[in-house]
Amino acid sequence: MRIVCIGGGPAGLYFGILMKMLDPAHQISVVERNRPYDTFGFGVVFSDATMDNMRKWDPKTADIIEQAFNHWDDIEVLIKGRRMRTTGHGFVGIGRKRLLNILQARAEELGVELIFEREVNSDLEFPDADLIVASDGVNSKLRVKYAKEFQPDMQMRPNRYIWLGTKRPFDAFTFDFRKTEHGWFQAHIYKFEEGAATFIIETTEEAYLAHGLDKMEQDASIAFCENVFAEILEGHHLVSNARHLRGSAWLSFPRLICGKWTAFNGNSHVVLMGDAAHTAHFAIGSGTKLALEDAIELTNQFKIHGATRENIPAVLAAYEELRRVDVARIQNAARNAMEWFEVVGSRYADTLEPEQFMYSLLTRSQRISHENLRLRDKTWLEGYERWFAEQSGVPATNDRVTPPMLTPFQIRGLSLSNRIIVSPMAMYSAEEGVPNDFHLVHFGSRALGGAGLLFTEMTCVSPEARITPGCCGLWNDEQAAAYKRIVDFVHRNSQARIGIQLGHAGRKGSTRVAWEGMDERLPDGNWPLVSASAVPYLPDGQLPEPMTRAEMDEVRDQFVAAAKRGASAGFDILELHCAHGYLLSSFLSPLTNRRSDEYGGSIENRARYPLEVFRAIRAVWPEEKPMSVRLSCHDWAEGGNTPEDALAFARLFKEVGADLVDCSSGQVWADDHPVYGRLYQTPFADKIRNELGIATIAVGAISEADHANSIIAAGRADLCAIARPHLADPAWTLHEAAKIGVKSIAWPKQYLSGKPQYEANLERAAGAKS
Structure with missing residues (x-):
């Protein structure tokens, strides 16, 4: 085949090398705009998995690269005068110039044609090519030319960064956070060769503008950064290898996702690779990894299908299908890490203690979990667990430290034994709204299962407030008495506390129970529906009717009456359901409030009635007992609420006495598109x-102790x-505690004889796996 790689970065060079090794008869050219053995940038970071792949495909190149590697295990964090370190993280770095020089030399050795100092403006410059690889970076001209086919989604992120280097030696991947009069600056620092380190400095757009960095030439920006990070630089200077740039050297990161990676120009197939197809933020250092x-993978598909022109369509289809999965995983992790750094000043640096700040930093991508940290640095993690437990009121002992999810939590007069x-x-199993024996067993078994708190299902404040005929209610004394029976059982037989969630189905009412057709209207016996608007x-x-003021008063009073009954039944906490498209x-x-009166329009107006209901309940709910509000924090639909809107609503509920915000999302609009994933x-x-x-x-998608510990610890x-998980296993909390080796959690006395055997079986299974 005739193959042309546009762009001489890691992707194009390495693909040329591998395809030449696969079949030396291929005629392969790599065309690069820069001079031979010339590049910009300082160091890049690799993973062990990438190196394992490279050893498999080209041991000689891998050996040369490994000899040039710098390896380190430690991460060091500096913030608020504290210097903290953890080990076991296993990074390898190499100078970008050194890496490209190795790849260039290897390509020449194998007979790949390297063409330098040539600017390619069109794929049509190579009419003899069977395959054109667009590896020309994030500003790819070929991707722009075939934008209709590639469907690029480019988003410029809000932070500013400058990519510098220093001769100051570092022996750890170092993060240094410094607060200036206009905001926080953070440095990402790592060694890439002996006596040289990459020094990326990042800040918000607001701090960048407030300090006048947009008006500074490069030398002035570097002098500014040297002053901000003078302590860690210890007299060393910062340098740039982009001296050709004029004006500000600060950049914005382009997050790129493409709908397709392949196109056909009528003669040649064009495929995107590396940063031309996708970008991963430097916060997890995976851009080079993805390119290689x-x-x-593209070479592997040619090996599987056969490296001929006829097989190119099948090869490209398989390549894109397989790579998308791994790239999406890495991009999601990079997005999490990127967003963490974008808000680090406003969200974490000022509010978290240095110990928790460091934990949050280490787990920012959500790829590193609590137990993964234990594998990396058990001593550090156990020290952090001890610190967290002490902050939660658990006295230090010589036994295994209490993990974060099992620490106590206090809010108003409510004390929970764990988180x-x-x-x-x-459950859709009530009769005329009355909880029955099923509910007693359902809630009772889960209370015995170790959770610190359990909530009822959404309990409706009137017959017309129900989702289905099987929903529980609290509009009469019979229902209150049935609930009191359950509450008394929980209090008498477990350490758990129990809360009531009150709600009104609104436009989502009068439907069948879930197993007969979720959200489908009843075949007969429907009751009239109300909502904010007729949607x-x-x-x-x-079709619901828009609520009148008289109906608002009536429903508000129904909530108040239900809250009073909940208090008399002995519930420990009350949650107001303002999520998932129900009435409030x-x-x-x-999307659902299209009113033109004082209850529609602005955020304040849209919140007016839910806040009115909340205030009325708070006035009758016991002062010592907390109240929470459940919000849909993202509608996942165009024109709907966003996380910023949810923050505004949460602020309003906090002002009227909310103690907790239960942060869910979606189910407001039937045609929503949630972005699902872990946590x-x-x-x-x-x-x-x-x-x-x-x-x-x-x-949401929290299914094991590792998830819960990571969330709470951070x-x-x-x-x-x-x-x-609690539907599948009523004793989820007890079982998850046992799985992570915690034996101190209390089991119901009636079940104690089963505890040692359960723990022994887990230990036996773990031993068999090892």
Whole structure:
């Protein structure tokens, strides 16, 4: 085949090398705009997995690169006068120029044609090419030319950064955070060769402009940075290898995702690779890793299908399908880390203690979890667990330290034995709104299962407030008495506390129970629906009537009456359901609130009625007992609420007495498009907790102790609400504690004889795996 790689970075060079090794008969050219053996940038970071792949495909190149590597295990963090270090993280770095020189030399040795100082403006300059690899970086001309085919989504991120270097030696991957009069600056520092380190400095757009860095030439910016980071530089200077640039040398990071990576120009196939196809923020240092692994996978597909012109379409299709999965995983982690640094000053640096700040930094990408930190540096993690436990009121002992999820939590007069919540989960099993024996067993078994708090399912304040005929209610004394039976059982037989969640279905009411058709209207016996506006949940769903002021008064009073009954039943906490498209949520979202009166329009107006209901409940709910509010923190639909809107709503609820915000999302608009993933809703709890200063509950895709410990230890939430795992295992908390080796958690006395055997079985299984 005739192959032309446009761009002589790691992707293009390494693909040329591998394809030449696969079949020396291929005619391969790598065309680069810069001079031979010339490059810009300082150091790049590799992973062990990438090196393993490179050893498999080209041992000679891998050996040369490894000889030039600098390896380090430690991460050091400097903030607020503290210097903290942890080990076991295993980084390898190499100078970008050194890496490209190695790849260039290897390509020449194998017979790859290297063409330098040539600017390529079009793929049509190579009419004889069977395959054109667009590896020409984030500003790829070929991607721009075929934008319709590649469907690029380029987003310039808000922070500013400058890529510098220093001769000051560093023996750890170092993060230095410095506060100036206009905001925080952070430095990402790592050694890439003996006596040389990359020194990336990042700040917000606001701090960048306030300091006048937009008006400074490069030398003045460097002098400014030397002054900010004078302590860690210890008299050494910062340098740039982009002296050709005029004006400000500060950049904004371009986050790039492409809908497709391949195109056909009528003669040649064009494929994107490396930064031309996707970018990963330097916060996790994976851009070079992705580029090299792109080259490896594309070569692998040619090896599988056959490296001929006829097979190119099948090869490219398989390449894109396989690589998208891994690239998405890395990009998601990079996005998490990038967003952490974008808000580090406003969200973490000022609010978290240095110990927790460091933990948050280490787990910023959500790829490194609590137990993964234990594998890396057990001593450091156990020291942090001891610190966290002491902050939570657990006295230090010589026994195993209490993990974060099992530490106690206090809010108003409510004391919880641990941070795990059984989420509100609709059972659709009540009769005329009355909880029955099923509910007693359901809640009772989960209370015995070790959770610190369990919530009822959404309990409706009137017959017309129900989602389905099987929903629980609290509009009469019979229902209150049935709930009191459950509350008394929980209090008498467990350490758990129990909360009532009150809600009104609004436009999502009068539907079948879940197993007969989720959200589908009843075939008969429908009741009238009300909502903020006449907007049905499903296109063919029942149309609600917009609430009148008289109806608002009536429903508010129903909530108040239900709250009084909940207090008399002995519930420990009350949560107001303002999420998931139900009645109060329908007022909050602009998708469902289209009113033109004082209850529609602005955020303050849309929140007016839910706040009115909350205030009325708070006035009758016992002062010593807390109240929470459940919010949909993202509508996941165009024109709907965003996390910024959720922050504004949370602030308003805090002002009227909310103690907790339960941070869920979605289910407001039937045609929403959530971006699912591990702990995908936790960032909402993180944002509200650390920007607003109110306790939060994290929910969604939390399924093991490792998840909960990571969330709570990092200060991303104060409590973790877990739903489906508790359906599968009522004793989830007890079992997860045993899985991570915690034997001190109390089991119900009736079940104590089973505890040693369960723990022994886990130890036996772990031994068999090892």
